[in-house]
Amino acid sequence: MTQALSRYDRVLGCLIGGAVGDALGYQVEFDHWDSIKAAFGPDGVTELRYNQISDDTQMTLFTAEGLLEASAGDEYESVRSAYLRWYATQKEYLPPAGAQGLAAEPWLYARRAPGNACLSGLREGARPGVNPDSKGCGTVMRSAPFGLHFGPHAAFVLAERCSALTHGHPTAGASAGAFAMIVAHLMNGETPQRAVSATMLHLRSGIDPSETADALQAAYRLAGNVTPGPNTCAPLGEGWIAEEALAIAVYCFLGTDDVRKGLTASVSHSGDSDSTGAILGNLYGAAYGHAALPKEWASQVEGRDTVAALAAMMEPFG
Template sequence: MLTITTSSLDAEWILFPHSGGVGPGASAPYNPAVTTSISPADRILGCLIGGAVGDALGFQVEFQSWPQIEREFGPAGVTELRRNRISDDTQMTLFTAEGLLEAVEGEEVASVRRAYLRWYKTQNEYLPPMGAKGLAAQPWLYDRRAPGNACLSGLRQGGEGRVNPDSKGCGTVMRSAPFGLLHSPTDAYELAEQCSAITHGHPTAGSSAGAFAMITAHLLRGETVQKAVSHAMLHLRRTLDRSETIDALQAAYELAGNVPPGPNTCERLGQGWVAEEALAIAVYCLLGTGDVRGALTASVSHDGDSDSTGAILGNLLGAAYGHAALPPEWASQVEGRETIAGLAETIGQAQG
């Protein structure tokens, strides 16, 4: 069994026998400069557009079984973006970013809650109301795209306190990349964990959202994918409490070292409906291959919550390798690209 230890972070290492290149599975020799030379602006844009691309790829087949996907797209899985529509995953990610950008220091959770309540209104109205500003003024965001029940019920209650205490759905993870784009790794973890409770009160939902935000923050700073994931795993191990999230990430790490990601190869990690499974599937595809297109295809070609696992992986790939690494025909046509790119630019300016 592969176990991550503190000493693992002391050097560049690759633990995957079938791997090489800038990420596992790539064909070129491993070269840290390939990732460290990418600009923060390209990583931010890549993270947000990549998440939308993965979301749109997966939204085409959400709720379908692998046999159904295979019949529709073929044995290679979802290799085409036939419909460019994003789901609630990208919608909520954008509102997370807007809430953080509007926040006064120390009031981030309250600001994100207000942003989520604005998103909730878009799910119950047909068009922006008079005087709407920001994302709430964008008519294309008013389409209801299979939002999660816990997100809706939690916000229906106002998002106060730890609502839905038994819910650990992946709705907290898929929206949490912006914490890593605007905050340090540790702060990103803490804020994502706290904001998870606005809709999902289960501790695993919080730790999974926090781990995702922390990995994103490390990638934004030029860490390799292996180190970024290891940092998050070590952070989760800071106490002796048993963690479903660390167990899921450990399983993803081990699978990535033995089975290259492909259509339905993530089956043993679950279906992605719950937080730790969605994160594990995305991390497995991130670590298991440096082929961005192949990773995205693998992340959505399975039974389960394909749009969420695709969105999470797309965020991570974009933060790791930048916008330029995304398949251009997908990145250029994804729904809402202009709005998403504008928000990415604002985040870059907020970073200084």
């Protein structure tokens, strides 16, 4: 077990940590490693020059709100409604009259490179069957709240099911579910190694092959051989698809408990840096609590007050 932490410490750490990793990576999303190195130096993205979060944190917050507003047994439809509210923020410039909750927050109406499958899936009504071939990482980066709200098995099932609201590929669902399950294990005080191992066993429990389990196995192997650093995650991919984004974050998570170093490694690569950073930030926060996050990053990240307020509301659950 990791050190004793209050549930609130872990919830706040998870949500703020995700926002920090997101903002850190959003500075270089879409950039090639060579361009990142030229702009930030050979040590990678070691500073938060801009505090803006992306669609990753936006959707994570709406996931949390959907769970908080749900009646028991109605979580799926409540999360679906929350995602449709997020979709509305991407079409408008300001909150409409009478808007409530997150939909009333003007800063969340910024369009920060939202994923195409998330937009098209929600435009089509967010029903199972949309984008059947899509396994983009947009399902994973928004799914930490399921692990904050439920135990490991229930978190996996609901995150997997809600993944199909925008991404129909089974691997997108399995990766979202696996991420939520890891978070739930961490919330129970399991070590990073045990949380990841238990999730891999769950993925391997069926007879069908699992791309997500294969990716996590590769992350586990790399973490045991290569200390996370700038662009060391390259063998795992660029993070655009679900299992790759999860694998990059898990590699850094298992490879070092130095939160600053791990977050820097998770975003200092070619590809979807904000998503890999956000996922890792969620993991670090759930494992080690809010105090483990670099203070100068955690204190200035965009939307901190809103994120902290949601964390306070989620704290009693689980």
